[in-house]
Amino acid sequence: MAPAEGSMTFSDSDAPGSGELRAQALEVLRKLVGREDAAFHPGQFEAIEALVAHRRRTLVVQRTGWGKSAVYFVASLLLRARGAGPTLIVSPLLALMRDQVEAAARAGVRAVAINSANRLEWDEVHAALAEDTADVVLISPERLTNPAFREQHLPELLARTGLLVVDEAHCISDWGHDFRPDYRRIAALIEELPPSIPVLATTATANARVVADVEEQLGADVLTLRGPLGRDSLRLGVLRMPDPGHRLAWLLQHLGDLPGSGIIYTLTVSAAEDTARLLANAGYRVLAYTGKTDTGEREEAERLLKGNEVKALVATSALGMGFDKPDLGFVVHLGAPSSPVAYYQQVGRAGRGAVHADVLLLPGAEDREIWRYFATTSMPDRAKAQAVLDALAAAAGPLSTVALEAQVELRRTQLDLLLKVLAVDGAVERVGGGWRHTGAPWKYDDERYRRIAAAREAEQAAMVAYEETTACRMEFVTTQLDDETAAPCGRCDNCAGRWFPEEVEPGVLERAGEQLRHAGVPIEPRAQWPSGMDKLGVAAKGRIPAGEQLSEGRVLARLTDLGYGGALRELFAPSAPDGEVPAGLRPAVVELLAGWARGDGAAGPWSGAGRPAGVVAMPSATRPRLVDSLARGIAQAGRLPYLGAVSRTASARPGQAGGNSAFRLASVWSAFDVGPELAAALAGLGGAPVLLVDDLVDSRWTLTVAGRLLRLAGAGPVLPLALGQAG
Structure with missing residues (x-):
């Protein structure tokens, strides 16, 4: 082994007693944190002793900020000093890995990471392992599914591992609020380790059911150390507002009053992007942070938040476990997570190193619908x-x-x-x-998935109960985590009265409403046919010829948008009857057309295609009246001729909403036709642009196929327009 410069070396023959080991561990801790007065929190040394002296499998369930990373860093250095190999940490998020590598370096722990974002550094990592100059190796659970890593690198790594750490261990469990299939491989990984290799699993968000599940996967003789989960620094509150406009207006008016910098969580990508845009337009320094944000932009956003150079990141759950900013001053939720446990995990980002932090939930009427969507998509x-x-x-x-x-x-x-x-x-x-x-x-394990679905429904009901409770909110949440020490906090809005303002000035509310009423989301044209279409009997391959492509189009809004999204969700609900375009949406459609004609957006007026010379409708199987009234209304408002509708053939295949691109395309490839009357009308335009009007856009293949037929029939650029976009 190659110990770090200035590190201590012990041999197993030293066999230190508990007192001697505590002294050694305390010396390492003080070196790690750079403070001579540092002391262990209750439970920290007990976990270190179990790992180092007894090589036990240990589960630590402690609140965020308690110091779980100190346990595995101290244990790693003590084990390394005794001749053990490097510690292998399975860590779920790249943000967490970056923080841990940086924290380890500051503390003198030689840490390296292997993940999809640092592939160019892998040679250096393997060199460090070969030279035994790495104390800690962090890998993402996804690496365990990679065949090259599993075959070429994992066996050697496991053979030399001195300690295995499973961070955010609730991800192992079906019952965990953030279960991840890749994490289930860790149970098999643990079985491959000899009993002499200690294993540490850590989490801040595990109730009794999750604890029992994780204990079973860790194996026999597991030591579980649970501490109180209440957070003295957090001041919880719930503010119910009538609609998204009021919630955003509250943020516009009061974001500057919240302490320091923080996180504003939303349930969907579009809500995060819309909220960030609204706040930025009002002069706040904020950035959106979602699953669509690429790695470089994420790292920069994290850096700016840690440096207090932005007031907030407006984030989805993509900014979740492990993000480390001890002085985070507030967490606001626009919409509630689907369980109190998930909520506790996210609000735990705040107040880790501060005397107090403010946590406010602004629930929305649409929350339950979003919960149901994510619950159904996560089940096989x-x-x-x-x-x-x-x-x-x-x-x-x-x-x-x-x-x-x-x-x-x-x-x-x-x-x-x-x-x-x-x-x-x-x-x-x-x-x-x-x-x-x-x-x-x-x-197929029917019983297992039924039990998981029932548990998810119970969690959602508990989240609603949290919003409505008149008792202590911190006690409610920690009780959900089966914390036996749960007690009234004395600080939340129910214990001490509302600490947050409730009013919204009319002018601010109007400004928020104007932003939400902003109409228009681009429809990007499809440029490539899906692979493998020949297997589905469709002669489409490679790039779509430029003369058969759609031009960039527009939808009024996405169904998940904060503005018109609510009205569109009602309009497209399965139980909603077919009818004409609602009166409340008609001015928005006119505004959409006016903005498109002005060139709002990067593509310029009418997406650079030129002013349309006519309007064509799509044939709708479910809402023919809606599409017909939309197309005719647009033609009337724009003083354009209504040219008619694309015909629906008898050759349409049954497709399934949510299916992949290849099947969606196959289901509509032969579904449409341009009849002689419409073809004659198009010919009369002399290749001028036309608007192609539909009700709801999802995969875009319906519009792509119909637009291709219009272009082959003599139309010029085809500009698609729809009321709503799914997702």
């Missing part, structure tokens, strides 16, 4: 799982995800999730060239 479907297995079993060799998409009606994100579940269950495996069936039998 029996028929689709079997279709994946059948496709892989019939293949002559491995299938890439792209090739598999052409055979299974699943979107990429859902297919990726299902493959992970099947891989963890041992039914499929990822190899060079894609995925293959292992031949192992697989059974």
